[in-house]
Amino acid sequence: MIRNLFIIILFSPIVLYGQCLEGDCENDKGIKQTETRKYVGKFSNGQFISGEVYLVEYNEIGENLYSKKERLEYKGEFENGRIIIGKSYDENEELIFDGEYSYSDGYRYFSQGKWYVDKQIIYDGHFLNGTLHGKGIMFKNGVKSLEGKFLNGEFIEGKTFDENEKLIYDGQYKNIDNSRYRNGLGILYEDGEEYKIKYNKGVIVANEYLSDDIVGVDEFTEINLISSADYGSNELINIFINGNKLTYTFDTGAEGFDIPPSLEKKLIEKGLIDKSDYYPPIISVDANNNKKKLRRVKISNIKIGDYVVNNVVATINNRDDDPLLLGRDLFQRKFRDYTLKPGSLILYK
Numbered sequence: 560m561i562r563n564l565f566i567i568i569l570f571s572p573i574v575l576y577g578q579c580l581e582g583d584c585e586n587d588k589g590i591k592q593t594e595t596r597k598y599v600g601k602f603s604n605g606q607f608i609s610g611e612v613y614l615v616e617y618n619e620i621g622e623n624l625y626s627k628k629e630r631l632e633y634k635g636e637f638e639n640g641r642i643i644i645g646k647s648y649d650e651n652e653e654l655i656f657d658g659e660y661s662y663s664d665g666y667r668y669f670s671q672g673k674w675y676v677d678k679q680i681i682y683d684g685h686f687l688n689g690t691l692h693g694k695g696i697m698f699k700n701g702v703k704s705l706e707g708k709f710l711n712g713e714f715i716e717g718k719t720f721d722e723n724e725k726l727i728y729d730g731q732y733k734n735i736d737n738s739r740y741r742n743g744l745g746i747l748y749e750d751g752e753e754y755k756i757k758y759n760k761g762v763i764v765a766n767e768y769l770s771d772d773i774v775g776v777d778e779f780t781e782i783n784l785i786s787s788a789d790y791g792s793n794e795l796i797n798i799f800i801n802g803n804k805l806t807y808t809f810d811t812g813a814e815g816f817d818i819p820p821s822l823e824k825k826l827i828e829k830g831l832i833d834k835s836d837y838y839p840p841i842i843s844v845d846a847n848n849n850k851k852k853l854r855r856v857k858i859s860n861i862k863i864g865d866y867v868v869n870n871v872v873a874t875i876n877n878r879d880d881d882p883l884l885l886g887r888d889l890f891q892r893k894f895r896d897y898t899l900k901p902g903s904l905i906l907y908k
Contacts, residue, residue: 577593577596593615596632612642613632656673657675682698684696690711713732715733717729717732725748731745744756766889778908795809800860801858814886816874817882817884851877864906895907
């Protein structure tokens with residue numbers, strides 16, 4: 560959450576009653592000093608309109624003895640005694656803002672420009688009454704980290720970059736419990752690939768339940784499970800993928816839904832999947848704790864029972880002779896509900 564990251568400065572109008580120390584402090588260049596400020600620059604009709612403003616401080620160092628200290632406070636253009644465009648400096652004369660200012664209810668706010676902390680830029684963009692608001696760029700350690708749209712101090716849409724300013728994500732965000740998450744639609748950039756995907760609180764959404772994705776007349780379908788001594792206690796289930804019949808091991812202890820690489824190739828050749836259908840790979844761990852990287856793709860026209868199901872995300876096995884598993888992921892996420900009975904699986908639309 561990026562809110563109220565800078566100080567709102569109480570504004571007191573500058574009234575130039577003071578001594579003109581040098582030049583023409585009415586309608587030309589000059590130097591004029593009041594009790595607390597010194598103005599070096601250009602004047603018009605007695606008003607300071609551009610130049611530098613110094614804060615003047617007096618410190619008692621002895622009886623009736625004072626030291627005088629001046630530090631640069633503002634530099635830019637002024638209107639009615641107020642800075643409207645220019646630079647602000649902190650107590651160490653380090654730059655903290657360079658841009659435009661706005662005024663409301665006696666307060667001065669950054670309006671649009673560059674904001675600095677500890678000599679490094681951390682934001683370049685728009686503000687609204689003390690918060691980041693509108694288009695802007697955030698920086699981390701002087702390197703661009705976010706670029707996009709802010710709303711009331713929260714980054715809601717745009718691009719994320721790594722420490723080398725390499726684009727890693729472009730999409731929607733949401734702040735939940737004071738933390739920023741990818742949330743909604745976006746493009747993930749990973750290992751030279753682009754993935755158009757959807758997030759829910761930072762987690763990639765795959766096989767979410769959408770009733771429109773399930774095509775069928777009845778409210779439920781019952782699928783017979785095939786017993787086989789060759790597969791131990793697991794049962795088999797037939798599924799048709801774009802007309803291709805595949806027999807799966809129905810394994811409630813697994814999560815995935817697999818397809819063989821030969822089927823992937825066939826679907827590509829028929830134009831049924833393309834580059835935009837792929838999801839970021841996942842690391843799969845088997846019962847022996849062996850890890851393997853599996854690619855993922857979204858496919859349509861999966862016929863299971865009396866239903867045709869669209870937009871199903873499947874993992875792609877590394878080899879055609881790898882076992883095909885149907886785990887709980889598909890029927891838990893993609894359907895409204897399911898029931899397991901001896902010898903059958905009931906899926907509810």
